[in-house]
Every structure is written in C-alpha cells, then in structure tokens.
Amino acid sequence: MYRFFVLSCIALAAALSGCSTTKQSSPDTSIKTSSVIAPEGRKLAYSADGDAAAPLLAGPHHLAGRTLEISSLADLKLHDKEVILSFDDGPVPGRTDKVLAILDQFGVKGAFMMVGQMAEMHPALARKVAMDGNAIGSHTYRHANLSALSFDAAMAEVTKGEMAVTKATGTDVAFFRFPYLAESHRLRAAIAMRDLVVMDVDIDSKDYFTTTPASVMQRTMNLLHKRGSGIILMHDIHKRTATMLPTLLSKLEGEGYKVVTLKFRKTQAPSNLVASADFVMTR
Template sequence: MKMIEYVETPHRVVAITFDDGPNPIYTLEVLEILGKVSGKATFFMIGIHMEKHPEVVEAVKAQGHEIGNHTYSHVNLTSLAKNDALQEIERTDAMIASMAGARAAVFRPPYLDYNATIVSMCSRFGYQMIGALNTDARDWEQPGVDYIVQKTRDHVKNGSILLFHDGFGDRSQTIEAVKILVSELHSQGYEFVTVSELLQLQKAD
C-alpha cells in the first residue's frame, strides 16, 4: 500500500482535505466556503477534538462531507508500540462510526509518517492511506496567505488531493487561502469532491 497523493482522471475534479479538526470556528468557516460552490471535502479528524466538538462533527456530516481518521491524539504512530498505535487508530475509527453513522474509509497518519506496521493496520481497517500533493504549502506553519495559495496552485491538476488544516492554533491564513483557491478553481471549472469520490472515479475510468 502506498500513500495516495492524487488520482489519474480525465475529470476536472480536486479533493480538498482538512486535518486536525473539528474546530468550532475554522471548520464551520470551511463549510461555509464550500457551501457557496456546492463543494465537498474530506475532514481528517482527531478523536480528542471530536469529543470536544460533536456538534461540528454533526454539521460536517449533515452537509455531506467525508470524515477520515487522523488518529485519536495526533501522535507520531511510528514512535509508538504496536498496541498503542493500534489503539490510536481504533478509538477514532469507533468514534467516527458512532458519531457519523458510518466507518471511515480513508486514513491520514499524523505528520504523514508511517511504516510497514501502520500500513498493515490500515489494510486491517480497510483504509486507503491518503497523502497530498501540496505539502510544500505548509499551511500549518502560517507562512502567509499568498505563500499557501501560490504553492497550492503549483499542484492543481485533475485528480489532485490538497492538504490544509482546520485545527490546532490560528488557522485564519488557511481560511483566507482556501477562500481564494476555491473561488479560483470553481471559476476554472473544477468540482470539489471527497477523497472517496475521487477514488471511485479512478475505478470508473
């Protein structure tokens, strides 16, 4: 299993993803931005934040977005004993199933760091492991709105998976950048789909 960063497709689609939520401010702002263009996204949520903000999980689900597993406490799984790593994944898997009404289909390891043990755990849960093309936009470091936008533009093509953050700290730069990018891509004829929808397109093609 390799980490999926994009999908080859003739369709003009991108999958925007958000890590580290849910957050009662930024996640809801993302929902508003996407709602204006009837876009869908995938939110890779952390269990501890889901427990704090169940109403945000509900809003994400109600608007038809996808929820992916980003572990329970955002620890680097490769630094944990096998059982502890398993528990990090398992707890959030169960939480998503009960709060969103369906198990997650996609997983993103914290820090995009994984090893053979994590790969086999993903297989066991039936997950696809999801990366992204625009990791050099480094929105989590708050490098400036223009920087995030430009570095992301460089990686936009049919089937791109794009990574942003809606949790842990001040995410106002990310929100501004996403607002600009969604508007731009929408006017260029791109449709915003969930990661699972993107993977289905690949199968259909």
C-alpha cells in the same frame, strides 16, 4: 466559564502541528479584500459573521465534479484537473464551521480527517461535517506520531481515534491519514485490514506554516500546476486556511478544475492492501 472553555479548545487545536514539524517565522496576516478578484458579472458576498477578510463569491458555481466511489486506494484515480480537498486536525468551532460554509457556497465537498479527541470535544460540529455530505476520516485519537510508538500502541491510537470519530459523527469512518505522514508498511497494511482507505497527499498546502493566506494559496496552485491533479492537504484548525479558501476555490474554478466528492463503497473483504503507484507522499 464558556469563554475559557472555548479558548482552551482552540489552544488544543493550535498545539496540533498538522503534518509537518517544519515552521516558518514570518508573521501571519490576512488576505485583504482588494486581493480577492471576483470573476466578471459576480458580486462579492461575505460570511455570516461579516468577516471582510474572508469574502465569498455569490452566484452559481461550476466547481463541483463527479462523485467517486472507492473501496480501496487503488480505486482512487483522478483525471487531469481533478482535485480532492482534504482537511486535517479538526473539528474546531469558529474554524471548521467557516470552512463548511465556504465549501457550501461553492457547492463542493471535502474529506475531513478528524482527530478523535477533537471530535469528542465538539460532537455537534463533527456531526455537521458528516451531515453536510463530506467524506469522514480519522487522524488517530491525539495526533500521535505513530512511527515513534510500538506497533500495538500505534494501533490502539488508530482504533481509539476511529471509534471516537464514529461516535461523534454518527457515521462510519471510511478514511485514515497518518499524522505527520509518519507511516510504516506494517501499520499501513494493518489499517487497511480495518477496511479503511489510507489517504495520501499529493499537494501539501503547508498552511501550518506561519505565513500569509495569499502565500498558502499561491503555493498550492503552483504545486497543482506541476501535477495537474491530486489530493490537496489543508487544515481546518487554522484561520489562514478559511481566509484563503474562497480565493483558492475561485482560482480552481477559473482554471477549469473540478472538485471530486469521495464516497466509500463497502466490499465483502478488505481489498485496500495495495497502494496505488500514482500517489507519492510528500512531507
């Protein structure tokens, strides 16, 4: 029975289509151990379950950057070679926990935009994400395309998702991301009035495509090289994301990038109605 429940949960997570409706047909394979190159003087360590396809780099790391306290999107200003790691659609057992272990291995934090329904199904895992010091955001209750709903129905989805994630994590939700990046000015303003910072996307890893982990990593780095900094979109529901993450973080560290930790700073009155011109959403 438990096995059936877990398989059902993963099936629900797999049904979430991330932030794009575009798909590719190439097979999903894994990064081979030989493709992960450890910097000189470091040894390769493996995850707790012994998964040889997702090696972790042992030893000290210098990837963690500053902590940025923000109360609105206008405060979210990144310097050159600074990135924010964001993960949508979880939590999912066997996936999100692996992502957490990898982030911990590298000494960095991420921003997790949780689907309310998933947080309700896995409250212990959702709580662990928060307890590990990651930024917590919501992603509606059922990953709905808000642009296809009436304004009232869309806001009901937003509110229900926020409440579910708050209850599951035991902490206030400070961030929000539109599923499929499908938004409107009216919805964006209304969500900001709830004292939520809308998280945009600068670098879309497209890890929701059926492609190799190595391709996801290379696409992400190529886009980052063009921008120099930004918010990276990933999804903690996909195995390929956890597989490629150690390599991606090693690349970032080797090229001198820093991972910024987000903290929300409450204000007396909502001030996040103004969107920063520095952030252009990609689809």
